[in-house]
Amino acid sequence: MDVQVTSLTDLMVIEHARIQEMLEEVNISSYEDKMRALECFNRFKLNIEKHFMIEERAIVQLLNNISGIEVNDTFRLMEEQGGIISMIKKVEDDIAQGDYSKIQDLMTMLEDHSEFENQTFYPNLDKKLSDDRKKEIIEKVSAMIRSG
Numbered sequence: 001m002d003v004q005v006t007s008l009t010d011l012m013v014i015e016h017a018r019i020q021e022m023l024e025e026v027n028i029s030s031y032e033d034k035m036r037a038l039e040c041f042n043r044f045k046l047n048i049e050k051h052f053m054i055e056e057r058a059i060v061q062l063l064n065n066i067s068g069i070e071v072n073d074t075f076r077l078m079e080e081q082g083g084i085i086s087m088i089k090k091v092e093d094d095i096a097q098g099d100y101s102k103i104q105d106l107m108t109m110l111e112d113h114s115e116f117e118n119q120t121f122y123p124n125l126d127k128k129l130s131d132d133r134k135k136e137i138i139e140k141v142s143a144m145i146r147s148g
């Protein structure tokens with residue numbers, strides 16, 4: 001990450017856009033050929049799995065130490081991630097069969113999830129964290145994003 005970000009929200013907005021773009025590419029390539037669509041899907045899948053892992057390891061686990069974060073919000077985040085993972089499995093099987101009909105549903109699901117994180121979850125977290133703690137988490141998350 002070359003851009004210097006000062007909030008978790010900014011950092012994650014960039015990440016969410018990057019992942020959404022990868023799914024857009026799956027959608028576009030599905031009009032070209034199946035192998036390319038599968039390749040793009042694989043790249044998307046690896047990246048989103050890593051993204052969810054980062055969110056769980058670097059962020060959700062930290063919430064135990066931060067008072068005032070809505071339990072409901074954390075629960076919603078984890079539940080939506082589970083739903084997206086199941087949908088990814090379905091779409092992956094479908095693409096292998098040449099069926100691209102659920103890509104659009106997955107895109108909408110991901111958009112809604114990212115919107116909740118970008119507009120509610122991370123802004124709340126940014127408000128609760130001290131500047132030092134925020135800097136520490138941003139550095140940790142950025143390093144995780146950069147690593148292969």
Ligand SMILES: [Fe+2]
Binds near residue numbers: 012016051055114117
């Ligand atoms: Fe996210």
